[in-house]
Amino acid sequence: MVNSIEEVKNAQAQANDNSFKFVETNFKEAEVIDAPKYSYWESVWRTFGKNKVAIFFMILMIIILLMSFIQPLISGYDPMDTTNINDMSARYIEPNMTHWFGTDANGQSLFDATWSGAKTSLSISFLAVLVTTVVGVTVGAFWGLSPKIDRIMLEVYNIFANIPTLLIVIILAYSMGNGFWNLLFAMTVTSWIFTAYFIRVQVMIQRDREYNMASRTLGTPSSRMIVKNIMPYLTSIIVTDVTRALPGFISTETFLSFIGVGLSADVVSLGGLIKKYSTNLSSKPYLFWIPVAVLAIITISLYIVGQALADATDPKNHI
Numbered sequence: 001m002v003n004s005i006e007e008v009k010n011a012q013a014q015a016n017d018n019s020f021k022f023v024e025t026n027f028k029e030a031e032v033i034d035a036p037k038y039s040y041w042e043s044v045w046r047t048f049g050k051n052k053v054a055i056f057f058m059i060l061m062i063i064i065l066l067m068s069f070i071q072p073l074i075s076g077y078d079p080m081d082t083t084n085i086n087d088m089s090a091r092y093i094e095p096n097m098t099h100w101f102g103t104d105a106n107g108q109s110l111f112d113a114t115w116s117g118a119k120t121s122l123s124i125s126f127l128a129v130l131v132t133t134v135v136g137v138t139v140g141a142f143w144g145l146s147p148k149i150d151r152i153m154l155e156v157y158n159i160f161a162n163i164p165t166l167l168i169v170i171i172l173a174y175s176m177g178n179g180f181w182n183l184l185f186a187m188t189v190t191s192w193i194f195t196a197y198f199i200r201v202q203v204m205i206q207r208d209r210e211y212n213m214a215s216r217t218l219g220t221p222s223s224r225m226i227v228k229n230i231m232p233y234l235t236s237i238i239v240t241d242v243t244r245a246l247p248g249f250i251s252t253e254t255f256l257s258f259i260g261v262g263l264s265a266d267v268v269s270l271g272g273l274i275k276k277y278s279t280n281l282s283s284k285p286y287l288f289w290i291p292v293a294v295l296a297i298i299t300i301s302l303y304i305v306g307q308a309l310a311d312a313t314d315p316k317n318h319i
Contacts, residue, residue: 057301091107120180137238187252
């Protein structure tokens with residue numbers, strides 16, 4: 001009986017020796033984080049792709065951009081051309097398969113005029129947003145990080161914030177004369193300060209976080225803190241501001257062109273076309289409503305795509 005008990009114990013001990021083995025510690029494997037791979041921009045486009053409405057308007061916007069910047073090169077449209085003014089058969093042709101948008105009193109194609117005007121309106125708006133964003137973000141980043149700059153810039157901001165921006169643009173456009181670059185300067189000379197103030201507030205929120213305070217204590221230069229520690233967190237905020245500014249600049253350019261301020265007579269824009277053909281609203285309404293419809297589609301497309309992209313660039317929406 002005693003031998004049987006000892007045999008059982010020996011068998012159990014042998015089984016335990018075979019079942020359990022010591023495993024050596026692998027410090028490299030211990031440092032590996034068991035989590036799915038994350039790519040910021042891949043997540044941005046994945047989130048954006050879920051918005052089917054935004055995808056539709058993005059495709060529509062791409063088509064409009066291609067038409068606006070390629071078609072005028074092919075057509076060679078000249079708003080001052082009056083070659084067909086005496087050809088009665090070419091005047092006031094309503095939209096058809098040959099003349100998609102019809103013709104005006106000079107016998108010129110409204111299709112060519114519309115896309116040439118869209119090119120001008122989009123060009124000046126994109127350039128205005130580029131200048132405003134680059135200058136505004138750069139100034140706003142240092143403005144929010146430096147108390148000395150903050151004291152000076154707040155006084156400058158308070159001056160311009162109490163003067164209507166449109167009034168400043170109109171005065172500058174009148175004083176400098178009509179022209180593409182004059183209008184661009186008038187639209188951006190003060191608008192950047194509002195972007196800078198917006199970025200300043202966001203930078204002030206980020207600068208007081210623990211890691212930024214520690215970085216500043218260790219002597220990290222301001223430029224490095226802005227580029228490495230702060231700007232990556234403001235991507236969605238900057239995109240949101242750009243989407244707000246783009247339709248705004250298009251509306252401003254359209255309004256100024258409608259009242260005859262900013263662009264010269266030999267430069268056509270959507271606002272200029274709407275003004276030119278407003279007298280045909282009752283007799284030949286297609287001349288007025290087609291440029292208005294194109295302008296509305298451009299503005300709505302930019303806004304919807306911009307808002308969807310702003311939501312997609314927010315890491316909180318990445319699941």
